[in-house]
Amino acid sequence: MSTTDTRVVPAALRTATGREAGRWVAAHCRDVPWLTVATVLTTVAGAALQVLPVLLLGRVVDGVVEGEARSILVTIGALMVAAALLGAAATAVSTYLIGRLGADLLARLREGAVRAVLGMPSARIEQVGRGDVLSRVGDDVAVISKGIRTAIPTVFSAGVLVVIATFGMFGLDWRLGLAGAGALPAYALALRWYLPRSAPLYRKQRAAQADRAQALISGLNGIDTVRAYRLEGAFRDKVTQESWRVRDLGIDVFRFFGRFVGRENRAEFIGLVLILVVGYALLEADAASLG
Incomplete structure (x- = not known):
């Protein structure tokens, strides 16, 4: 059944x-x-x-x-x-x-x-x-x-x-330009990974904050009824539960953004390595000055 x-x-x-x-x-x-x-x-x-x-x-x-x-x-x-x-x-x-x-x-x-x-x-x-x-x-x-x-x-x-x-x-130097531009795909991949996943997470966080506000308002507006039926504990637990949910989502958002920053730093590292390698090669070939 x-x-x-x-x-x-x-x-x-x-x-x-x-x-x-x-x-x-x-x-x-x-x-x-x-x-x-x-x-x-x-x-x-x-x-x-x-x-x-x-x-x-x-x-x-x-x-x-x-x-x-x-x-x-x-x-x-x-x-x-x-x-x-x-x-x-x-x-x-x-x-x-x-x-x-x-x-x-x-x-x-x-x-x-x-x-x-x-x-x-x-x-x-x-x-x-x-x-x-x-x-x-x-x-x-x-x-x-x-x-x-x-x-x-x-x-x-x-x-x-x-x-x-x-x-x-x-x-x-156009070769240095290409080396620097080599980091752009890594930045694009990081954004492509972050943006589609971040919007639902932020939306979920905003909805949780709305639920917390609703729990507070419903208890305050009906405070006389809550006291009459001795429901203070139930409403307090409800507000506490919603507040913890908002906190947990805030931590998830922060961790997720930290992973995105790590991907952006990796892209920056790729660009820096490419520029140093190409610059060293150009310097050794006397195709560019040290400055």
């Missing part, structure tokens, strides 16, 4: 896809074109100025090897210091502009979230649970806010720096 599980799984609010989120961000950036253009230009300038001291350092090494005059080395050293200072200033301005652009985006996101919740039928809120609603306008927005302040400026600046550094290596 078989039995059928008749437990009702509560519905959840719909989650935007990555494509929908990208379209929303692009539409917002088009609303503030000057701020968007200034952010991109300062980021590119900061990345280019970070690469320039490295190129000048190679010129210093060649100058020492060739026994050039000290005045030339001093001039190049001054240019390196100036490039470093200008690069730091451009990076600081870029970070500020990205933060300002992100703050505007975040304000619109908060307004839209609150407007959507206030316009939602009460029956729909009861169906999905207040915990899911509060998690969307609370925890989710807090995560996005942290990402705008920290992750987005870092990722965007690093991406621009990688592109400029790759072109810079090709400018020095």
Whole structure:
């Protein structure tokens, strides 16, 4: 004799896809074109100025090897210091502009979230649970806010720096450029491994936080009933269970990200080894200078 599980799984609010989120961000950036253009230009300038001291350092090494005059080395050293200072200033301005652009985006996101919740039928809120609603306008927005302040400026600046550094290596020698580009497939494989697996894990973490909020809210709203029937222990155990689930998922997310960082470090190691091997071969063949 078989039995059928008749437990009702509560519905959840719909989650935007990555494509929908990208379209929303692009539409917002088009609303503030000057701020968007200034952010991109300062980021590119900061990345280019970070690469320039490295190129000048190679010129210093060649100058020492060739026994050039000290005045030339001093001039190049001054240019390196100036490039470093200008690069730091451009990076600081870029970070500020990205933060300002992100703050505007975040304000619109908060307004839209609150407007959507206030316009939602009460029956729909009861169906999905207040915990899911509060998690969307609370925890989710807090995560996005942290990402705008920290992750987005870092990722965007690093991406621009990688592109400029790759072109810079090709400018020095096409063989060095190919050696540096040899790490790109390893980076791509790491992203291909991480992205499809990370989204469900993060989504599961957000759902667990919504369940925890629902457990807290249901107990607080019915506190008189809970006390009347002496259900304090049951509700406390429920909240504790949901909190432990959120903690365990947070640890899983951190471990998973650590594995991704390990794969990224492996890609960086591959690129570094290729550049050193090719550079040594070119140096031995007198096809390139030490600098």
